[in-house]
Amino acid sequence: MxxxxxxxxxxxxxxxxxxxxxxxxxxxxxxxxxxxxxxxxxxxxxxxxxxxxxxxxxxxxxxxxxxxxxxxxxxxxxxxxxxxxxxxxxxxxxxxxxxxxxxxxxxxxxxxxxxxxxxxxxxxxxxxxxxxxxxxxxxxxxxxxxxxxxxxxxxxxxxxxxxxxxxxxxxxxxxxxxxxxxxxxxxxxxxxxxxxxxxxxxxxxxxxxxxxxQLADRDPLTGCHNRRFLQKGLLNAELERTRRYGAPLSVVLCDLDHFKRINDTYGHAAGDQVLADFAGLLLSLTRDTVDSVIRYGGEEFLLVLPQTDLAGAQALAERIRAAFADAPGATIKATASFGIASVPAQAPVLPASSEALIGAADAQLYAAKRGGRNMVCATLAGP
Known part of the structure; x- marks a missing residue:
């Protein structure tokens, strides 16, 4: 559910x-x-x-x-x-x-x-x-x-x-x-x-x-937006708004650690519940009508955070990471890793495209995975 x-x-x-x-x-x-x-x-x-x-x-x-x-x-x-x-x-x-x-x-x-x-x-x-x-x-x-x-x-x-x-x-x-x-x-x-x-x-x-x-744009398991919603130009529109008004913009890629092991050990139904619980946490800690939560892949989620600088995105990701890792009453303990790419306010040069911005966040996510997982890595996005 x-x-x-x-x-x-x-x-x-x-x-x-x-x-x-x-x-x-x-x-x-x-x-x-x-x-x-x-x-x-x-x-x-x-x-x-x-x-x-x-x-x-x-x-x-x-x-x-x-x-x-x-x-x-x-x-x-x-x-x-x-x-x-x-x-x-x-x-x-x-x-x-x-x-x-x-x-x-x-x-x-x-x-x-x-x-x-x-x-x-x-x-x-x-x-x-x-x-x-x-x-x-x-x-x-x-x-x-x-x-x-x-x-x-x-x-x-x-x-x-x-x-x-x-x-x-x-x-x-x-x-x-x-x-x-x-x-x-x-x-x-x-x-x-x-x-x-x-x-x-x-x-x-x-x-x-x-x-x-909503049925077309939502993932039925988690209630988050799906990739189709992102492909409609959401992030490009936010980049254009950042370019026009000089406001900061951050994206966060989140990936559950060792998710295949959870599925293999507890079964796919239990894995689906872990995904749903993580998605519910993301939705509850982001801003209604401002931020967007997208199921980017199987166990990977993308947060689009308008008007949020690097420090704000790091603070949010740390809050999500800690809440998920230490969730009280969870029958299956799981963790997640986070990669952040942020465009600062009044940035002189913006990323060339939404794909470039997500790519920068993806590189930070891999750095978090290589660094031991259950951690947050972040960078300022370049052109």
Missing amino acids: SPQDPHRPNLAIDCRRAEFADPASESRFTRQFLPERNRQLKASLLFAAAFYVAFAATDFATLGDTAIAWMLMGLRSVVALVGLGCFAAIVRHPRSVRVSIRAACTLLVAALAVFMVVCWFQPQVLAWNAMSQALILMAVYVNFPNRFIYAVAIGVGSSIVFAAMLAIQGNLRADDLLTLVLLLVMGNALGYIAARRFHVAQREQFRASLQLQ
């Missing part, structure tokens, strides 16, 4: 909020879907801006060429300008999740506020206003991508205000008002169910995709 990997994200979904329970997983999800979300939102903003002004024709048809009709026209134009402003904000900040959410909320609140004013001055077309409220609810829950809890708050809040306004106007009998309230409750309930199902389904699809990726 592989150890629990602290690097693996928590992908549990909070169904009440229709979001990932872990804020980091939710942030990763929203950022990945942000381009698609913004495309849909920009289309909805332009649609709302155009049709909100177009429906001013109904105000003039109902109220005639009056000051109130022109006032409502002005308010509708304000909503259109708000929609265009939100559109421009998304274009200017296409990578901002916060701007996207604020744009959706701002337009919906402004549109609903003006809609309530329109309804107040046109009580004689109650049936059409009630239909419009139902259509707006559908847009709130389905057409405008937003956080689920914000959509619910806007939908329920606008329905309460709409029902309260009709009650204050007193144009409905009690039974008609009750019927309208029940219809609003049903509209919000259906919208709630549809929006929640959509939000949860999106996250379930994202979770399944991540889990498939």
